[in-house]
Amino acid sequence: xxxxxxxxxxxxxxxxxxxxxxxxxxxxxxxxxxxxxxxxxxxxxxxxxxxxxxxxxxxxxxxxxxxxxxxxxxxxxxxxxxxxxxxxxxxxxxxxxxxxxxxxxxxxxxxxxxxxxxxxxxxxxxxxxxxxxxxxxxxxxxxxxxxxxxxxxxxxxxxxxxxxxxxxxxxxxxxxxxxxxxxxxxxxxxxxxxxxxxxxxxxxxxxxxxxxxxxxxxxxxxxxxxxxxxxxxxxxxxxxxxxxxxxxxxxxxxxxxxxxxxxxxxxxxxxxxxxxxxxxxxxxxxxxxxxxxxxxxxxxxxxxxxxxxxxxxxxxxxxxx
Amino acid sequence: xxxxxxxxxxxxxxxxxxxxxxxxxxxxxxxxxxxxxxxxxxxxxxxxxxxxxxxxxxxxxxxxxxxxxxxxxxxxxxxxxxxxxxxxxxxxxxxxxxxxxxxxxxxxxxxxxxxxxxxxxxxxxxxxxxxxxxxxxxxxxxxxxxxxxxxxxxxxxxxxxxxxxxxxxxxxxxxxxxxxxxxxxxxxxxxxxxxxxxxxxxxxxxxxxxxxxxxxxxxxxxxxxxxxxxxxxxxxxxxxxxxxxxxxxxxxxxxxxxxxxxxxxxxxxxxxxxxxxxxxxxxxxxxxxxxxxxxxxxxxxxxxxxxxxxxxxxxxxxxxx
Numbered sequence: 001x002x003x004x005x006x007x008x009x010x011x012x013x014x015x016x017x018x019x020x021x022x023x024x025x026x027x028x029x030x031x032x033x034x035x036x037x038x039x040x041x042x043x044x045x046x047x048x049x050x051x052x053x054x055x056x057x058x059x060x061x062x063x064x065x066x067x068x069x070x071x072x073x074x075x076x077x078x079x080x081x082x083x084x085x086x087x088x089x090x091x092x093x094x095x096x097x098x099x100x101x102x103x104x105x106x107x108x109x110x111x112x113x114x115x116x117x118x119x120x121x122x123x124x125x126x127x128x129x130x131x132x133x134x135x136x137x138x139x140x141x142x143x144x145x146x147x148x149x150x151x152x153x154x155x156x157x158x159x160x161x162x163x164x165x166x167x168x169x170x171x172x173x174x175x176x177x178x179x180x181x182x183x184x185x186x187x188x189x190x191x192x193x194x195x196x197x198x199x200x201x202x203x204x205x206x207x208x209x210x211x212x213x214x215x216x217x218x219x220x221x222x223x224x225x226x227x228x229x230x231x232x233x234x235x236x237x238x239x240x241x242x243x244x245x246x247x248x249x250x251x252x253x254x255x256x257x258x259x260x261x262x263x264x265x266x267x268x269x270x271x272x273x274x275x276x277x278x279x280x281x282x283x284x285x286x287x288x289x290x291x292x293x294x295x296x297x298x299x300x301x302x303x304x305x306x307x308x309x310x311x312x313x314x315x316x317x318x319x320x321x
Numbered sequence: 322x323x324x325x326x327x328x329x330x331x332x333x334x335x336x337x338x339x340x341x342x343x344x345x346x347x348x349x350x351x352x353x354x355x356x357x358x359x360x361x362x363x364x365x366x367x368x369x370x371x372x373x374x375x376x377x378x379x380x381x382x383x384x385x386x387x388x389x390x391x392x393x394x395x396x397x398x399x400x401x402x403x404x405x406x407x408x409x410x411x412x413x414x415x416x417x418x419x420x421x422x423x424x425x426x427x428x429x430x431x432x433x434x435x436x437x438x439x440x441x442x443x444x445x446x447x448x449x450x451x452x453x454x455x456x457x458x459x460x461x462x463x464x465x466x467x468x469x470x471x472x473x474x475x476x477x478x479x480x481x482x483x484x485x486x487x488x489x490x491x492x493x494x495x496x497x498x499x500x501x502x503x504x505x506x507x508x509x510x511x512x513x514x515x516x517x518x519x520x521x522x523x524x525x526x527x528x529x530x531x532x533x534x535x536x537x538x539x540x541x542x543x544x545x546x547x548x549x550x551x552x553x554x555x556x557x558x559x560x561x562x563x564x565x566x567x568x569x570x571x572x573x574x575x576x577x578x579x580x581x582x583x584x585x586x587x588x589x590x591x592x593x594x595x596x597x598x599x600x601x602x603x604x605x606x607x608x609x610x611x612x613x614x615x616x617x618x619x620x621x622x623x624x625x626x627x628x629x630x631x632x633x634x635x636x637x638x639x640x641x642x
Contacts, residue, residue, distance in 0.1 A: 084613070132479075133479065134478050134479040134483075148579070148580075150471060150474070150476045150478070150483070151474050151475075151476065151477070153471070153472050153474060154472075155471045155472065155476075155579075155580050156472070156581070157455050157471070157580055157581020157582065158453075158454065158455040158581055158582060158583035158617070159581055159583075159613075159614075159617055160581075161581050161613050161614065162455075162471070162579065162580050162581035163578075163579065163580075163581075164578050164611055164613070165578065165579065167578055167611045168575050168578055168579075169575065169609075170493070171493070172491070172492070172493055172494075172571075173493075173494065180611055180612065181612070182609070182611070250493075254489050254490065255579075257484075257485050257486065257488055257489055258469070258476075258483065258484065258486065258489070258576075258579050258580075259469075259476055259478055259483050259484075259579075260477070260478020260479055260480055260481075260482050260483035260484075261478065261479060262479035262480075288490075288503070290485055290488045290501055290503070291501065291502070292405075292480075292482050292485070293480075293482065296479070296480055
């Protein structure tokens with residue numbers, strides 16, 4: 001095969017984006033379908049399979065595509081299934097063997113994994129983790145996701161669900177209530193939602209303190225508001241990132257104790273808060289780390305374009321087959 | 322080669338035990354030397370190499386031995402070195418390339434890893450983890466060690482030092498001071514030393530409570546004392562194990578979130594405390610676990626003979642080469 005290509009599918013909570021990717025990580029063509037406008041896995045697969053087939057045949061790539069990789073919420077790499085995906089109507093209560101169904105529909109091999117694992121594969125194939133065998137990708141979005149690579153291999157666990165580091169609990173007492181039903185989970189602090197929550201808490205705890213965040217009254221405060229305020233040197237906003245960075249830094253020190261990664265790559269919106277987050281994070285991590293790991297693990301902000309990384313990561317899975 | 326054998330070397334803090342092991346995990350012959358009666362790595366290697374060579378030649382196994390595996394405190398599998406081993410005079414302050422030196426002396430390939438990783442390989446080759454690709458071994462001795470296997474592969478990290486789970490910190494506030502200089506580390510609670518420490522604390526906190534442990538006045542209380550008292554239905558002793566099991570169970574719930582193992586195998590003296598430890602451990606683990614992992618991970622007490630397991634684990638490393 002002269003020019004092999006892979007299909008990367010990023011199944012988001014609203015839309016599913018499909019990209020045709022070459023070995024260098026360039027996305028040549030894209031298309032998309034809705035994720036949620038289907039009542040059954042069958043009808044979703046019918047639509048996605050058609051979209052993939054169209055993308056290949058209309059662009060004369062037939063025969064050049066080696067396979068399909070998908071990043072899927074709650075995707076299970078071992079089984080190729082999606083299960084208990086709360087936000088996806090056709091996969092909310094059932095286990096859908098998505099990879100096998102797509103493979104049958106398109107005639108191409110198909111593998112899937114969850115979004116954060118796909119991000120880790122993307123970093124390894126095209127990003128900051130090129131050449132690394134031991135690293136962790138932390139995705140800081142609405143929640144906190146993670147993809148752990150050790151010895152060059154994605155850690156998926158016996159059931160395909162390893163690496164839910166957003167649900168490690170750094171705050172053991174009076175921790176925040178998490179969507180998982182427990183308290184103190186990392187993602188209730190270190191995520192876009194967590195930062196907004198911290199802002200609301202700070203405003204309430206310190207009613208006397210001045211901050212531009214107090215002027216936002218007609219809509220809920222977002223992490224972006226906090227970032228903008230921090231850039232404008234708002235003291236409370238800066239402290240909100242310090243608080244977030246400290247909790248994340250403490251947790252990362254524990255993660256290093258587990259798999260001793262060469263790098264931890266931060267990915268997603270919140271990672272762009274830059275030194276507002278990174279400085280307290282690195283400082284707390286250094287203070288909390290076991291001495292044998294001191295100064296060995298680099299904290300890197302992903303350089304992959306957010307819009308492209310999910311497709312690239314998914315496509316990386318296709319190259320693996 | 323008709324009958325391949327491996328040499329397993331368990332380098333303890335006092336003695337180094339050498340065993341010749343067959344594929345089934347039977348230790349055919351043993352010998353031992355002191356670990357600490359040497360001032361330099363060279364003199365230790367000279368003695369150990371001679372002991373290995375003697376064991377092989379005197380028993381006519383020349384040509385049948387495929388290699389040497391060693392379990393070594395602070396052993397680095399990536400580099401084959403032992404470094405900063407606090408209790409070993411000739412490796413306290415220097416990095417000793419032990420595997421290469423032994424290999425040169427004996428003419429046999431030699432690999433080494435730390436004690437807990439060796440235990441994990443031993444469980445995989447001969448014990449409860451036979452056939453498992455994802456499991457964690459927790460060694461409960463003076464401290465708490467761990468060997469993590471994921472996807473059939475020992476997690477060693479970029480620097481060879483992954484898996485120091487004794488230094489994960491489940492107790493964030495007012496945690497006990499650990500030998501590592503930090504506070505709240507798991508091994509200050511969940512280890513033989515930790516149990517003795519809990520006993521001392523309980524006696525002090527509850528001066529009015531009756532317990533046979535209060536009668537031990539001429540020497541320090543040990544975890545064995547607490548176990549004996551628990552068997553005799555001493556209420557405080559039982560509560561000491563409950564306290565220990567709760568902290569360990571909480572920590573294990575977090576470990577599962579990381580690598581989603583099929584089993585966690587408890588090894589070493591404290592593991593024999595049986596249900597005094599296991600019941601509160603399992604109960605707390607179940608209460609703290611993220612729902613997707615619920616009921617999936619088995620807690621197993623190692624069935625390997627403590628005296629043999631270290632040699633078997635080390636020998637398992639030799640089969641791997």
